[in-house]
Amino acid sequence: MTPDRPRVSVVVPAYNESxxxxxxxxxxxxxxxxxxxxxxxxxxxxDSTIPVVAEYSLKEPRIHCLVNTYGxxxxxxxxxxxxxxxxxxxxxxxxxxCDDPRQIDDLARLVDRGVxxxxxxxxxxxxxQVGGPILKGLLSRMAGRSLRMLAHIGTRDATNSxxxxxxxxxxxxxxxxxxxxxxxxxxxxxxKRMRTPVAEVPTIWLDRQAGMSNFKVAKWIPSYLxxxxxxxxxxxxxxxxxxxxxxxxxxxxx
Numbered sequence: 001m002t003p004d005r006p007r008v009s010v011v012v013p014a015y016n017e018s019x020x021x022x023x024x025x026x027x028x029x030x031x032x033x034x035x036x037x038x039x040x041x042x043x044x045x046x047d048s049t050i051p052v053v054a055e056y057s058l059k060e061p062r063i064h065c066l067v068n069t070y071g072x073x074x075x076x077x078x079x080x081x082x083x084x085x086x087x088x089x090x091x092x093x094x095x096x097x098c099d100d101p102r103q104i105d106d107l108a109r110l111v112d113r114g115v116x117x118x119x120x121x122x123x124x125x126x127x128x129q130v131g132g133p134i135l136k137g138l139l140s141r142m143a144g145r146s147l148r149m150l151a152h153i154g155t156r157d158a159t160n161s162x163x164x165x166x167x168x169x170x171x172x173x174x175x176x177x178x179x180x181x182x183x184x185x186x187x188x189x190x191x192k193r194m195r196t197p198v199a200e201v202p203t204i205w206l207d208r209q210a211g212m213s214n215f216k217v218a219k220w221i222p223s224y225l226x227x228x229x230x231x232x233x234x235x236x237x238x239x240x241x242x243x244x245x246x247x248x249x250x251x252x253x254x
Contacts, residue, residue: 005035006035006036006062006086006087007088007112008035008089008090008104008164009037009082009084009086010028010037010039010091010093010104011081011091012039012041012092013041013074013078013092013094014041014042014049014077015047015095016049017052017095017096018048018049018052019052020096021052021053021095024095024096024097027101028093031100031101031105034109036104037062037064037085037086037087038062038063039066039084040063041078041081042067042068042077043067043072043073043077044067044072050065068081074179075175075177075178075180075182076178078161078183082167082170082175085167088111088112089108089112089164089165090170091108091164092161092162092164092184094162097206098205098207099120099203099205100203100204100205103120103201104164106118106201107119107120107163107164107201110199110201111166115196115197116165116166116191117154117163117164117187117191117199118198118199119157119160119201120200120201121144121156121157122140122141122202122204122205123141123145123157124157125202127157127203127204127205129204130205131207132205132207140157143159143224144158147228147231151192151231152192153189153198154191154192154197154199155198157200158185158231159182159185161183161184162184163184163188169196170187172238173194173238173241176245176248178249182227186227186230189228189231193233193236194236194237194238195235226248230244
């Protein structure tokens with residue numbers, strides 16, 4: 001690794017966060033000790049997050065605001081950010097302050113040690129979910145526990161978006177999600193099918209204190225179910241996983 005290359009790229013999809021993102025960024029830069037870059041990804045050039053991040057970058061040169069060209073929605077913003085990442089490890093975290101940035105270093109170091117996916121887990125000992133929609137939390141907890149027990153997926157929290165990934169792994173298998181936040185379960189399921197290691201650390205998730213959530217439970221459930229089912233099955237190569245992704249995207253477009 002070159003001396004000036006970041007060890008971790010932190011990708012933060014944002015949608016009209018405006019000044020709400022400032023305390024989130026403050027906590028992030030206070031917490032991360034590894035050499036990093038922080039990529040704030042928005043969908044449009046008129047997003048209210050942009051001027052706030054531009055002002056913030058005057059005192060913190062490690063932050064960059066990117067305008068996603070892959071299409072609207074969090075999945076496309078995350079894909080765009082990962083493709084732009086310069087580090088061998090990428091951590092996806094949210095702009096709403098729900099995630100605890102103190103786990104970022106630990107997640108990145110797990111990937112350094114050889115796991116493909118490192119999950120921040122709300123449902124393992126030491127983890128907790130505080131607040132948030134009851135139905136969303138119940139479905140997430142059930143999915144995580146059943147995948148760990150039945151598919152031996154390596155984490156109790158497959159659906160959490162707050163995860164670290166090997167950049168090489170992501171670029172090998174690709175990302176097929178195009179709408180919501182299901183990338184977390186997608187890449188975890190793909191790691192399971194490739195038989196590459198998945199690990200977890202406990203985290204405490206707090207429901208956002210300002211602004212509004214952009215999570216659409218009913219709309220995105222079918223995509224979550226698709227990747228839930230995909231976690232079960234024989235070992236696949238990266239190319240076989242990519243072929244499956246091409247098929248579901250073709251079916252989706254028809």
